[in-house]
Each structure stands twice: as C-alpha cells, then as structure tokens.
Amino acid sequence: MPSHATAAPDRVQQLCTLACSRIAAGDYDGARTYLLAARAAAGNDPSPTLVRLLADLTAQLESFANGVTLMERALEGFRLAEDRQGEVMAAADLAALLQRQGDLGRARTLIEWALTHLDSDNVSQRARLLNIAATIASFQGRLNDALVLLTEARSLAEGRLASWIALNMAAALDNLRRHAEAEQLLDQAALLAVPDDIYTSPMLAYARTWHALVQGKYATAYHACQAALRRMAPQQHPIVFFPMVATLGVLVREMGDVPRSEALLDQALREARADRATEIGIFWHRAFLARARGDDQTAQHWLCQALYTMQVSGYGTSLLWQPQRFVDLCVWSLERDIEGVHAAWLLQTSLAPWCAPGWSLIGHTEAQHLGSAAPDRLKDLTNRERDVLRLVAEGLRDREIAARLHVSVRTVQNHIQRCYEKLGVHHRTAVARLWLERGAPSHDVAE
Secondary structure, eight states: OOOOHHHHHHHHHHHHHHHHHHHHHHOHHHHHHHHHHHHHHHHHSSOOHHHHHHHHHHHOOOOOOOOHHHHHHHHHHHHTTOOOOOOOOOOOHHHHHHHHHTTTTHHHHHHHHHHSSSOOOOOHHHHHHHHHHHHHHHHHHHHHHHHHHHHHHHHOOOOOOHHOOOOHHHHHHHHHHHHHHHHHHHHHHHSSSTTTTTTTHHHHEEEHHHHTTTTTHHHHHHHHOOOOOOHHHHTTOHHHHHHHHHHHHHHHHHTTHHHHHHHHHHHHHTTTOOHHHHHHHHHHHHHHHHTTTTTTHHHHHHHHHOOOOOHHHEEEEOSSSSSHHHHHHHHEEEEEHHHHHHHHHHHHHHHTTTTOOOOOOOHHHHHHTTOOOOOGGGSOOOOOOHHHHHHHTOOHHHHHHHHHHSSSSHHHHHHHHHEEEEHHHHEEEEEEEHHHTTTOOOOOOOO
C-alpha cells in the first residue's frame, strides 16, 4: 500500500492533469476547481516539482503575478535541494512568466543562466529555452538576435514546439519587413501544427493576422482575426484569446468602426491579466482613437501609459505594427504639450532601439523652440523660478507644482511665463530641456 507521502503527490499530479483537461475543453471554472483541490492536496510544504506545476496553472487561470510568486518558490526549492536541472527548468518557466508580466531584464538574466546550466544532452529543452530567449529578445527590439536564437532552436525542435518556433521566426521576419520569408515559415508551421491544439491553432491564426496587418492588408487581417476568434470561442483561453480581441479592435478601427473598436479594446484590457505586451498595444490604440476624436487630454493619458509601461518593462518598438504612427503620435504630444516634458524622455528611451544612432527625437521636435537661449540666462532666474523650472523638468503639472510649493496654480503659471521670457523660449518642453541639459545648478525645493 502506498504511503501517505507518496499518495499526496500522486493526487496533486492527478488533479493538475484534470485541470489541464478542463482548460483544453474551455471549462475554466472547472479547471479552477481542480486547481484549488490540487493546492489543498499539496498541503503547506509541497515539493518544488509540484509547486512548479501549480505555478504554471495559476498563471493560466488566475494571474501572472500569482504564478510568478509560486514559480519563485519552486526555483528556491530546487536550489535548496541542489537539484540543478529542476532549478534550470524553474528558471526558464519563471523567465517566460516574467516576460509576459513585463520584467524583460530579469527574464533575460534568468533564461541566459538557464541556457548556461542546462545539461548539454537535453536537446528538446534547449530548443524550448532558446525559444523563450528569442521571444524576450524580440520584445526588447533585438530582432536579429532573436532570429539567431530561433534558427538554432528550430534545428533542435520537433512537433508542436517546432511549429511554435516557426511562428516566432515568421513574426520576427515580418517585423524586419522580410514578408516573403515569413510567408514560407507560416506555411511550414501550418504543416507542423497539431490539429485543434488549444495553443498552436490560435497562435498560427494570430501569426497570419499579424503578417497581413504589418503589410497594411487590413481586410485580409480582419477576416483572419475573425476566423481565429470563432475557432477559439469555445475555449476562450485568456492568454491567447484576449490579445486576439485587442487585435480585432485595432482592425475594426482601421475599418472605420470606432465605437466597436473602443468596446473591443476595453474588453481586452479588462481581461489582459497584466500581459504587458497586450496592454501596451491597447494603450497606444486608445491614444490614437482619442486623438482622432479631438480629445487631447485622454489621448495624452493613454500615450503616457504606453510609454511608461514600455520604459519600465523594457519592451521595444517591435510591438508596434506601424512605428511611424508611434513617432507621429509622440511628436504631436510634445507639440501639444499637455503633460510636460515627462513623455519626451520616455519617448527618447523607447525609440532608441528603432531610431538611427545619434538621432534625437526630442531635439528634432524641440529645435524650433530653443531659439537663441544661452546657458548664462539661467542665472537670471530667481530662486522661486528655479524651483518651478526644476519641477517642470521632472514632468509635474501646474497643479502638482502648486501643491508641492504651497502656492496657487495661477502663481505657478506666472512663474513659468516669466521663465519663458527670460530664457527666450515659448514651449514648456523646451524650457525643461534647457534646464536639464545646460548645466542648471541643483538645489533642494522647499516642501
């Protein structure tokens, strides 16, 4: 008769398998029931192997954040047990979750460590880890690095994984505008795909949608996206279904149906589960929609959300299917000057992988505003004007500066106007740039 210690892990494995089967059937309530039962069966001190299994299901059924917490616990458990290969697998799984959650720097560190410490004869796992590393590289805008990683991975992979790698290669090639090569890989991926697989089929459909979208073939992309959503409707797996809903929202906007586009984007954002790539795309397109209807403040809000998320997560502009629109929107934002200098510095950081070396969008858009202002004019400012200017350079709005300095908004606006006059400029972003770049002396602002 098996001991209780042996029976508990077996029961957890069984419950997790049942949860996976319910996910495949699109029964997420049933899957969550089995997940809760698996946790209860695991007890307070399960093995790292079981924790790793629970972490993967938790990320799918609850949130990436909860999945990350459990996977970190599994990683530490393998480390304490001196199980190096278990530690490698947990590190790779954690990197994949962090990539979805938006912590690309840490994800890259983990996956590079895992690749270094993986057993050399574990070919299939190396292909999987290379695929994760390539996905991270693509999101960071390192598309050529991603292709190198995917080429090696493809030479090692078989079955479903080979199909996924081909799809990732196609996406990277599309981002590099090598569309003919991407088309060939999509055809090859379709031949390798497992029919009716809950992950591969929607991934293939999404890849074909993206392939048409980046080429400006909106009608083709729209029909591909609609067909994919119909096939996914019975399962509606949140990790793959709602990014497709967001993509449909973008396409509907291109087809001219703005109200439906906004509704779809809102639905996708509610269900994004902290999937940063999906969130960033939604933020951008909400900004486009707001700008189109003349709502400058809302457009700026969504724009700053997108830029901030890109900066803190490390996502590059490979996420954007039309980078020029991205640039145009940011230039518009700087010229409208709704939020101040904050977006300008985020923009420069985010555009760095895409722009030509040495090109400064901030300098490009502000050159007309700097005029002949000289560094020595800064000394003509009063201490209070310096206080105000320093806070403008930090990206604070007028009302936030007023609260910080315990003065009225009108007083702040008067100080800013006098700064314009003394420095010979006519733009908030320009005056902040002058302060930040031309050696303004720093001193503490009175609270």
